[in-house]
Amino acid sequence: MVDGVVEMPKPKVSERAGWNINGWPVALVVLLVLVAAVVQFSVGVNHGSSGMVWLGIGLFVVGVIVAAGLTAVSPGRARVLQILGRYAGTIRTDGLRWVNPISSRREVSTRIRNHETAVAKVNDLDGNPIEIAAVVVWQVEDTAQAMFEVDDFVEFVAIQTETAVRHIANSYPYDVHTDDGALSLRDSTDEITEKLSAEIGARVHAAGVRVIESRITHLAYAPEIAQAMLRRQQAGAVVAARQRIVEGAVGMVELALDRLSEHQVVELDEERKAAMVSNLMVVLCGDRDAQPVVNTGSLYQ
Numbered sequence: 001m002v003d004g005v006v007e008m009p010k011p012k013v014s015e016r017a018g019w020n021i022n023g024w025p026v027a028l029v030v031l032l033v034l035v036a037a038v039v040q041f042s043v044g045v046n047h048g049s050s051g052m053v054w055l056g057i058g059l060f061v062v063g064v065i066v067a068a069g070l071t072a073v074s075p076g077r078a079r080v081l082q083i084l085g086r087y088a089g090t091i092r093t094d095g096l097r098w099v100n101p102i103s104s105r106r107e108v109s110t111r112i113r114n115h116e117t118a119v120a121k122v123n124d125l126d127g128n129p130i131e132i133a134a135v136v137v138w139q140v141e142d143t144a145q146a147m148f149e150v151d152d153f154v155e156f157v158a159i160q161t162e163t164a165v166r167h168i169a170n171s172y173p174y175d176v177h178t179d180d181g182a183l184s185l186r187d188s189t190d191e192i193t194e195k196l197s198a199e200i201g202a203r204v205h206a207a208g209v210r211v212i213e214s215r216i217t218h219l220a221y222a223p224e225i226a227q228a229m230l231r232r233q234q235a236g237a238v239v240a241a242r243q244r245i246v247e248g249a250v251g252m253v254e255l256a257l258d259r260l261s262e263h264q265v266v267e268l269d270e271e272r273k274a275a276m277v278s279n280l281m282v283v284l285c286g287d288r289d290a291q292p293v294v295n296t297g298s299l300y301q
Helices: 023-047 050-067 143-148 153-170 187-208 223-262 270-287
Strands: 070-073 076-081 086-091 096-098 102-111 113-116 118-122 130-141 209-221
Touching: 023 050, 023 070, 023 096, 023 113, 050 076, 070 076, 086 143, 102 143, 118 153, 130 153, 130 187, 143 270, 153 187, 153 209, 187 209, 223 270
Parallel strands: none
Antiparallel strands: 070 096, 076 086, 076 102, 113 130, 118 130, 130 209
C-alpha cells in the first residue's frame, strides 16, 4: 500500500500489434474465387462432370474461409485478436483489414470517455458528513490489459473512481479555519483534483486505462449539518471583518494623533488622548452611525 492506495498486481499481458494486411486486395481475390466457383459448379452440372462440380465446391469453400478473415475496423476502435484462446495482438489501423480467419476479433473502443460518479455522502477528515461527486475523463491505452486483466473494464473504472473519491474525501477536511497552509476540499481545488487524478490513475492502471483529467463536480455539507456549518462560516466571516476594521481603525487613530501633534493643533495630555482614542474607536468600529453629543463642560468637570 502506497499513500493509502492498494498496489494493483502487475499485468500479465500487454498490447502488441497483431498481424494483418490490407483487406481490399483480399476481398477482390475472394470475389474472383467465388465467381470462379459458381462457374465451375454450373459447367460441371451441365456437362455431368463430377470433377468440375467438386472443384467448384472446393473453390467456394476456400473463398468463404478466406472471406471470414476480412474485418472492418472503425476509427476510434480497435480489434483484439485471439487464436485458439491465446492473445494474438491488436489491430488499431482503421479500414478493411484481413487477419487469420480462425481468429476471434473482439472490438474495444479507444475513444475518450467521461464517467461521473453519483453524489456520495462521506465523512471528511474532521468527521463532518459531506456530499461529494466527481467526473473523470479516461481512455483505454492498453487494449490487451483492458480485455484480459479485468472482467469489465468500464465497470472497473466506475468502481475504482468512486473508491478514490471517497478516499480523498476522508483524507482532507472540507474547510480549514487556520492559516497554517493545510489543504482543504473547498479551498485547495487544484491540489485536490491533482491528487484525485493520480489516485484514480494508480487504481485503474492495471486495466490499461489512462486518466486524462478528473474534477470534483459537487461538494457540500450534508443537509443535516449544513445550517450549523453555514452559521459557523458566517461567524468566521464576521470575526475576520471585525479584525480588518479594528486594524484599520487603529491605523487611522494613530495617524490622527500624529497629525495633531505634528501641526500643533492642540496639546493633549494622556487622559485626553485616551478619551479621543476611545471616541474614535467607537465611531470607526461601530455598526451604526455616530450620534454627536455636545459637551458644555470639560473633561475634568
